[in-house]
Amino acid sequence: MTTATRESETPEMLDHFQANGYSPYLFFTSEEWAQFRADTPLTLTSDELKRLRSIDDPIDLDEVRRIYLSLSRLLSAHVESSQLLFQQRSRFLSTAGVSKTPFVIGIAGSVAVGKSTTARILKELLARWPSSPKVDLVTTDGFLYSNAHLVRHNILNRKGFPESYDTGALLRFLSAIKAGLPNVKAPAYSHLIYDVLPNEHKIIDRPDILIFEGINVLQSRDLPADGKIIPIVSDFFDFSIYIDAEEALIHRWYVDRFMKLRQTAFRDPNSYFNRYAAISEEEALTIAEGLWQNTNLKNLRENILPTRPRADLILRKGDNHLVEQVALRKL
Numbered sequence: 001m002t003t004a005t006r007e008s009e010t011p012e013m014l015d016h017f018q019a020n021g022y023s024p025y026l027f028f029t030s031e032e033w034a035q036f037r038a039d040t041p042l043t044l045t046s047d048e049l050k051r052l053r054s055i056d057d058p059i060d061l062d063e064v065r066r067i068y069l070s071l072s073r074l075l076s077a078h079v080e081s082s083q084l085l086f087q088q089r090s091r092f093l094s095t096a097g098v099s100k101t102p103f104v105i106g107i108a109g110s111v112a113v114g115k116s117t118t119a120r121i122l123k124e125l126l127a128r129w130p131s132s133p134k135v136d137l138v139t140t141d142g143f144l145y146s147n148a149h150l151v152r153h154n155i156l157n158r159k160g161f162p163e164s165y166d167t168g169a170l171l172r173f174l175s176a177i178k179a180g181l182p183n184v185k186a187p188a189y190s191h192l193i194y195d196v197l198p199n200e201h202k203i204i205d206r207p208d209i210l211i212f213e214g215i216n217v218l219q220s221r222d223l224p225a226d227g228k229i230i231p232i233v234s235d236f237f238d239f240s241i242y243i244d245a246e247e248a249l250i251h252r253w254y255v256d257r258f259m260k261l262r263q264t265a266f267r268d269p270n271s272y273f274n275r276y277a278a279i280s281e282e283e284a285l286t287i288a289e290g291l292w293q294n295t296n297l298k299n300l301r302e303n304i305l306p307t308r309p310r311a312d313l314i315l316r317k318g319d320n321h322l323v324e325q326v327a328l329r330k331l
């Protein structure tokens, strides 16, 4: 039987809460967390995992077993409870014909922290639970304004900051999903061309679970002067996850990935970053450092990390992208 780690043993995660002298989270080491998988079988193969992980993420099947099986078991318990609640409410309200709405999971965290890998692995694992055969994944980059718009407003260097997203479109999308509408369109983004794809979209047709991933998914907005209450993205979430790591590690992962992409994606003549494939290593490092310091780190400090205390679950990664600590909000 595992017990939650004592708060005094987890100083780095507690900095937000110590001021109040209490924490709304239970903390677990990865070993403690791993035991919650119980008898959940590992059905993912190493070939499937290779397909799911991002270029810079060394995740292996041991990590899936240690961290993601327990997580998928916990999430599927939440999904089943919400389906049961839906049935009970339908009986209570005599609304038998109303179809259930998707269970929405938000995944937040810095650029380069590994959100995409986590989201894709969870999608695969959750789809193997009988209660949720249909799982869809949408990333918030599709809701970025086009580069043309960002240039026109002189904010191309603010890509990823709150003002670079069409928040209205994002909220309309989630409202439609949560209203249980069929065939909702999610806009698309290409990291290759570094821009939205205006003529492409993904159709989301009443999945059991929608995973919604992006740096901004736990953000709120300033209240408008007229005092009108506007919904925020996380109002539509049934569960939220924040992927966390020390700033210095994410910095290294960002720069290492940039240097790796130079050998791969940037070589494609269609890549927005194609010019960085040809420059010297030293020059490329300077560019990567600049993008990190002036855009992504700034955004992490100002807009992303402050949302961490809103998450239901925090996965804290250490060196090599391995999760070292898990914090789960007390119900």
Ligand SMILES: Nc1ncnc2c1ncn2[C@@H]1O[C@H](COP(=O)(O)OP(=O)(O)O)[C@@H](O)[C@H]1O
Binding pocket: 054, 055, 056, 109, 110, 111, 112, 113, 114, 115, 116, 117, 191, 192, 261, 265, 266, 273
């Ligand atoms: N310039 C790029 N060219 C091609 N792929 C990229 C580029 N930048 C990021 N990616 C890929 O896009 C995905 C999302 O990256 P990012 O938004 O930094 O989030 P995270 O690393 O948390 O998943 C990752 O799979 C990453 O490898």
Ligand SMILES: CC(C)(COP(=O)(O)O)[C@@H](O)C(=O)NCCC(=O)O
Binding pocket: 111, 139, 140, 141, 142, 159, 160, 161, 213, 214, 215, 216, 291, 295, 296
């Ligand atoms: C597109 C991103 C903002 C990530 O967006 P997300 O999918 O989290 O909504 C990020 O990958 C990005 O392009 N940042 C701008 C600076 C840079 O080129 O790294």
